[in-house]
Amino acid sequence: MSTLPPEGPAFDPLSILATLEAHGVAYVLIGAFAATIHGSPLVTAVADITPARDETNLRRLAEALRAMGARVWAAGEPQGLPFDCDAEALARADVWNLVTDHGRLDITFVPAGTRGYDDLAVDAAQFDIAGVAVPVAALADVIRSKEAAGREKDRAALPTLRRLLEEHRRRDTRGDR
Amino acid sequence: MRLLTLSTVSCFDARQPRRPAQGRALHGRPPSVDGAEHELAYERAAGLPTLSDGQAVCAPQRGHTENGMILPMSGGALIREARRRAGSTQAELARRMGTSQSAVARWENGVQAPAHDKVRRAVEACGFDLGVTITPRDDQTVTLFDEYLALTPQQRVERLLATLRVQQALQKARRVDPAA
Numbered sequence: 001m002s003t004l005p006p007e008g009p010a011f012d013p014l015s016i017l018a019t020l021e022a023h024g025v026a027y028v029l030i031g032a033f034a035a036t037i038h039g040s041p042l043v044t045a046v047a048d049i050t051p052a053r054d055e056t057n058l059r060r061l062a063e064a065l066r067a068m069g070a071r072v073w074a075a076g077e078p079q080g081l082p083f084d085c086d087a088e089a090l091a092r093a094d095v096w097n098l099v100t101d102h103g104r105l106d107i108t109f110v111p112a113g114t115r116g117y118d119d120l121a122v123d124a125a126q127f128d129i130a131g132v133a134v135p136v137a138a139l140a141d142v143i144r145s146k147e148a149a150g151r152e153k154d155r156a157a158l159p160t161l162r163r164l165l166e167e168h169r170r171r172d173t174r175g176d177r
Numbered sequence: 178m179r180l181l182t183l184s185t186v187s188c189f190d191a192r193q194p195r196r197p198a199q200g201r202a203l204h205g206r207p208p209s210v211d212g213a214e215h216e217l218a219y220e221r222a223a224g225l226p227t228l229s230d231g232q233a234v235c236a237p238q239r240g241h242t243e244n245g246m247i248l249p250m251s252g253g254a255l256i257r258e259a260r261r262r263a264g265s266t267q268a269e270l271a272r273r274m275g276t277s278q279s280a281v282a283r284w285e286n287g288v289q290a291p292a293h294d295k296v297r298r299a300v301e302a303c304g305f306d307l308g309v310t311i312t313p314r315d316d317q318t319v320t321l322f323d324e325y326l327a328l329t330p331q332q333r334v335e336r337l338l339a340t341l342r343v344q345q346a347l348q349k350a351r352r353v354d355p356a357a
Contacts, residue, residue, distance in 0.1 A: 039328075
């Protein structure tokens with residue numbers, strides 16, 4: 001099954017992340033795209049983030065989302081549906097499935113198995129990717145979240161991600177990573 | 178009751194600090210060291226019989242491999258994971274289990290390996306059930322790791338986007354020619 005929506009904007013995650021950075025949004029990248037950065041060969045066309053939930057950050061996030069033309073993603077609506085994108089609205093839901101001018105962006109304030117931004121930020125690392133500073137959740141935390149979520153697509157990815165983590169640890173032990 | 182799953186293919190190396198992979202730690206915090214070995218985890222690392230070999234999984238007395246590396250998810254790491262998910266302190270968990278905070282710390286820090294029953298009790302005290310699964314290894318995907326881990330994070334992203342472009346082109350081709 002394809003990971004791509006049939007239509008809609010092409011996935012350009014670095015433009016999404018650059019926009020978040022430009023607006024000073026505090027967040028941690030999680031999910032399959034975070035795993036990609038850690039070396040996962042699994043394919044995804046969605047960027048998942050967990051932002052800090054304080055009012056200032058929500059305001060910055062709302063500005064960034066407006067700059068990206070964020071709309072609510074819905075099946076059958078590849079271009080998304082407009083919504084009132086402000087800090088108050090963002091605060092009212094735990095999960096936002098969005099489509100932006102640069103492709104899919106899912107926002108989850110408290111991913112399954114975690115306690116949200118503060119929890120994930122503890123072990124997150126910052127990567128410089130094409131000049132964009134990207135805070136990425138630890139692979140162990142990506143796995144933790146997927147284990148807890150327990151959706152079919154998460155369960156399917158877990159064996160690969162666990163083996164990848166094992167490979168990371170093995171290479172760390174050998175000092176060749 | 179929620180479920181925590183222990184898989185023989187998961188890996189939380191007890192003696193390896195959780196450190197960022199090729200990135201910079203966000204908070205400059207020294208890496209934490211967590212966990213102790215778990216019998217089921219050790220079984221594969223030490224080459225002991227597994228269910229896939231048609232034999233019962235057996236629990237070794239010790240969880241260290243010859244080179245001192247401990248694979249994969251340890252009992253202590255599971256306890257820490259469950260406690261963290263529950264948002265509890267070591268002291269709170271110890272109280273619920275009728276043990277001491279220092280005992281919980283020893284398990285989580287890998288100083289002492291908790292018995293399987295202790296792991297189960299700790300996980301339950303955190304409001305979870307402990308599920309144990311044994312899954313076949315996917316060696317086909319693993320062969321890709323060498324290739325992907327040799328790339329920089331930026332190259333990994335570029336590889337993903339190239340793959341997506343190919344998928345998208347194939348989708349368009351199928352729409353034009355449904356027989357393709």
